[in-house]
Amino acid sequence: MRAVVQNDKRRATGGARIGLVVLALAVIASGCAQPDGGQVAPAGGQQPLDAPPARALDSYATKLRAAHAARIAAAHRWGLRRVPLVAPPAPGKKPRIRTRKGFAVDGHRELDLPPVFTTIPTRDKVVFLTIDDGAEKDPAFLRMMSDLDVPYTAFLSGYLVKDDDRYFRQMQSRGTVLNNHTLWHRYMPGLSYRGQRREICGMQRFIERRYGTRPTLFRPPFGSYDRATLRAAKACGIDHVPLWNAEVFVDHWEYREADRRLRPGDIVLSHFRGREQWKGAMPDMIRRFLNKVTTEGYAVGRLEDYL
Secondary structure, eight states, X not given: OHHHHHHHHHHHHHHHHHHHHHHXXXXXXXXXXXXXXXXXXXXXXXXXXXXHHHHHHHHHXXXXXXXXXHHHHHHHHTTOSSOOBOOOOOOSXXXXXXXXXXXXXXXXXXXXXXXXXXXXOOSSOXXXXXXXXXXXXXXXXXXXXXXHTOOOXXXXXXXXXXXXXXXXXXXXXXXXXXXXXXXXXXXXXXXXXXXXHHXXXXXXXXXXXXXXXXXXXXXXXXXXXXXXXXHHHHHTTOOBEEOOSEEEOSSOEEESSTTOOOOTTBEEEEEXXXXXXXXXXXXXXXXXXXXXXXXXXXXXXXXXXXX
């Protein structure tokens, strides 16, 4: 009889520990918990919980609490109104990327040219931050993005980054993918096919030589391209040509769509710019960006996870 009572006690204790851990995880995931005054019934057939799994769950809950606390502290430190939302996991099945209507060139489909698009087809409430050229090299920007754990994609121009490998190596080491924005940031339709190929393939070799990877994403300067641009991009190993649906500056936003709204999957453009070109620094731009997208319920996703 005593053994039965002891077993029942162990079952109750194990179930309670699991319930506490699950509750802690739910609180962390939601950011807040609202008491409803009700009782939570234990799951039927609950088995005794051995000590090692219980410790593992406790440890995981502790790590989640610490990560959430770190995000709150970082948001406060960088002057954000709210804590940035955490993006959902990368989709197991990647969405099919098509060229946006009106953005195709003659023979686009027949030549199997890289798709040109401004948004990712997804139901996830995410947007994607992309930053172009590489003119400004603000260490505070790298610290801010690392502290907040916000992903972004860089499109670099060779002539602007060639004198500061260390800055962009730091960026790459923190998980940012470095992509192709041409060697000299020229207006591509004004060049011959050979000239465009030199710009794109030359930047492919530049990034591979200096950073050890060969990009698959290309953004033409000014968002301008023609049939020769996409033919050259394909010949240089480019798979996708993402443009943008909105652009964020230090002091304002601009939109491609007339209703001036963000939508799930929108690609957002900004630039590596500082106080010499803008009315503020790059952290000011990021603050404006995050305040808006977070308030509207969007997380920032990693563009490469959806391609």
